[in-house]
Amino acid sequence: MSQPLLQVKGLVKRFGGLTAVDQVSFEVPAGRILGVIGPNGSGKTTLFANVSGFLTPNEGQVIFDGHDITGQRPSDICSLGVARTFQIVQPFAGLSVFENIVTGALRGGRTGLSEAREKAAEVIRLCGLAPVSDQLAGSLPIAGRKRLEVARAIATRPKLLLLDEVMAGLRPTEVDQAVEMIFAIRNSGITVILVEHLMRAVMALCEELLVLQQGKLIARGDPRTVCDLPEVVRAYFGESAARAA
Amino acid sequence: MQNTNKSFFADWTNWQVVVAMGFVVACGVGGSFVESDYLLQVMVLAAIYAAIGTAWSIAGGLSGLLLLGYISFFGAGAYLDGLLFTRLGVNPWLCIVLSFFSAAALAWLISLVTLRFGLAEDYFAMFTVALSQVFKYILLNWDYAGGATGIYLTVVKDDFWILSFIDRKPYLYIALLILAAVIMTTYAVQKSRMGYYLAAVRENDQAAEALGINVRKVKTQAMMLSGGMAGSIGAFYTQFATFIDPKQVFSLATNFEMLLGPVLGGRLSIIGPVFGASFLKPTQDFLRGWMGGEADAVYLILYGAVLAIGILLLPKGAAHYVQIWHRRRYAKQAQARAADNTETIAIVGASK
Numbered sequence: 001m002s003q004p005l006l007q008v009k010g011l012v013k014r015f016g017g018l019t020a021v022d023q024v025s026f027e028v029p030a031g032r033i034l035g036v037i038g039p040n041g042s043g044k045t046t047l048f049a050n051v052s053g054f055l056t057p058n059e060g061q062v063i064f065d066g067h068d069i070t071g072q073r074p075s076d077i078c079s080l081g082v083a084r085t086f087q088i089v090q091p092f093a094g095l096s097v098f099e100n101i102v103t104g105a106l107r108g109g110r111t112g113l114s115e116a117r118e119k120a121a122e123v124i125r126l127c128g129l130a131p132v133s134d135q136l137a138g139s140l141p142i143a144g145r146k147r148l149e150v151a152r153a154i155a156t157r158p159k160l161l162l163l164d165e166v167m168a169g170l171r172p173t174e175v176d177q178a179v180e181m182i183f184a185i186r187n188s189g190i191t192v193i194l195v196e197h198l199m200r201a202v203m204a205l206c207e208e209l210l211v212l213q214q215g216k217l218i219a220r221g222d223p224r225t226v227c228d229l230p231e232v233v234r235a236y237f238g239e240s241a242a243r244a245a
Numbered sequence: 246m247q248n249t250n251k252s253f254f255a256d257w258t259n260w261q262v263v264v265a266m267g268f269v270v271a272c273g274v275g276g277s278f279v280e281s282d283y284l285l286q287v288m289v290l291a292a293i294y295a296a297i298g299t300a301w302s303i304a305g306g307l308s309g310l311l312l313l314g315y316i317s318f319f320g321a322g323a324y325l326d327g328l329l330f331t332r333l334g335v336n337p338w339l340c341i342v343l344s345f346f347s348a349a350a351l352a353w354l355i356s357l358v359t360l361r362f363g364l365a366e367d368y369f370a371m372f373t374v375a376l377s378q379v380f381k382y383i384l385l386n387w388d389y390a391g392g393a394t395g396i397y398l399t400v401v402k403d404d405f406w407i408l409s410f411i412d413r414k415p416y417l418y419i420a421l422l423i424l425a426a427v428i429m430t431t432y433a434v435q436k437s438r439m440g441y442y443l444a445a446v447r448e449n450d451q452a453a454e455a456l457g458i459n460v461r462k463v464k465t466q467a468m469m470l471s472g473g474m475a476g477s478i479g480a481f482y483t484q485f486a487t488f489i490d491p492k493q494v495f496s497l498a499t500n501f502e503m504l505l506g507p508v509l510g511g512r513l514s515i516i517g518p519v520f521g522a523s524f525l526k527p528t529q530d531f532l533r534g535w536m537g538g539e540a541d542a543v544y545l546i547l548y549g550a551v552l553a554i555g556i557l558l559l560p561k562g563a564a565h566y567v568q569i570w571h572r573r574r575y576a577k578q579a580q581a582r583a584a585d586n587t588e589t590i591a592i593v594g595a596s597k
Binding site: 074108 | 437438441444445447448449452454455456458459460
């Protein structure tokens, strides 16, 4: 197999005395859907922030598509083909849904305005946002905002998409739609890494799973196998549950 | 920023630019019948304030920067023209161009310092206000630039080439041309990719950065454009007023008066700054003419009241209400057109 799309080598991020991400290494081959799970505060979002450039790691390296992107500006990393969503959605509330997505489709100036408009219309259809295209982003309900968050990110035509809890707070039917949408995104050739608590969605989507606990990578591999590992059960449910298992 | 399938006027930005430019032309035509020098003076000042307010709205409105100390750029342009013209005999038209680039360079320096060192929001605002006062005191003590006495220009004859006229009317036409240029620049910015970047940076700079927009660069460009235009307007002001001193062109009171139009009118709009300044500046001038020296005190109180009430009642500026009206009007039209279309389809379907 050729070189992986993303390589994270020995990543360490400290906040004062707390080590939020501790010596995490992994790689993601192109075309994969990779899940990152772990209890609250285990460093999942911090890991994303380090990969996407919003935080600079204290140690380690992030190599994307052959480029060392460690500590680069988020906008530059996005230009190389990494898009992310935010756990707490960040729509441009005062702009319409269409305008939000055009902003992503401009790719920081690498696409002209008319082409970006066409791309935005295409993404709107793909993500099922056509009925609300002219509405202000701030007026959307939460499911719509999460959808918009993903739509705006894929409008930048990334090679790698980082999804941070895009299914939290959705109703079961909405989760099913989101799962379908993520499959569609992967099938369009985008590699996906998702942080998610919703195990039903994770099991349905992911081909490989990383488990973080207190910043350390404690397990990785096939989702079914990983979930049965005693250290993973212990991380989630404590010592007694692990012994019972 | 619109869907391509709408009519030209259904787009808020298009509608605004036509209304604003129509107003500018109307002022030019109306002004040609005005013979009173006083009235012309009032109109020129209103046009200058409108241009300044519109220029400010790119950085202060569209990019969301709290650029409170805006007069630095105006003053820098005014002094650059005063010095170059009176001391070195540089052509004033060239000075207007040079002032643009100098003020833009100043804006670049300010953004370099503030954005790199993370001065944001209120700290950024305070920095810019303080900086304008630093300039004032430097110039007050700089003998070559006339110190506290300032710079006088002598106008002896009409000469378009050196931008000096005995009559006030030519100044009005030039001021309106400058205003038109500023309006068209703002319009072009809003209609371009830059318009999207500015909106993204204003709405949520983190999300903007995640979408590949270099937030610092966009803010710097907005500052440079706003600053540069204020510089050019300042250079024109020196030619028009024929007298400048530091207390006047770096005055804090004037600084805030200049921002009153866009803030009350709507700093995200084009019509807001244009009509805001065109209404407020003459009101102030007429009050001053009517009440004499007392007016300064009275209108400060009045201004304070208007500003407080205005900000409380119209946080998004008056233009916001015009926008709501505009949206409703064209939404109805679009519905009517959609209904027409379905009818046509039905008819076509029936004839098959």
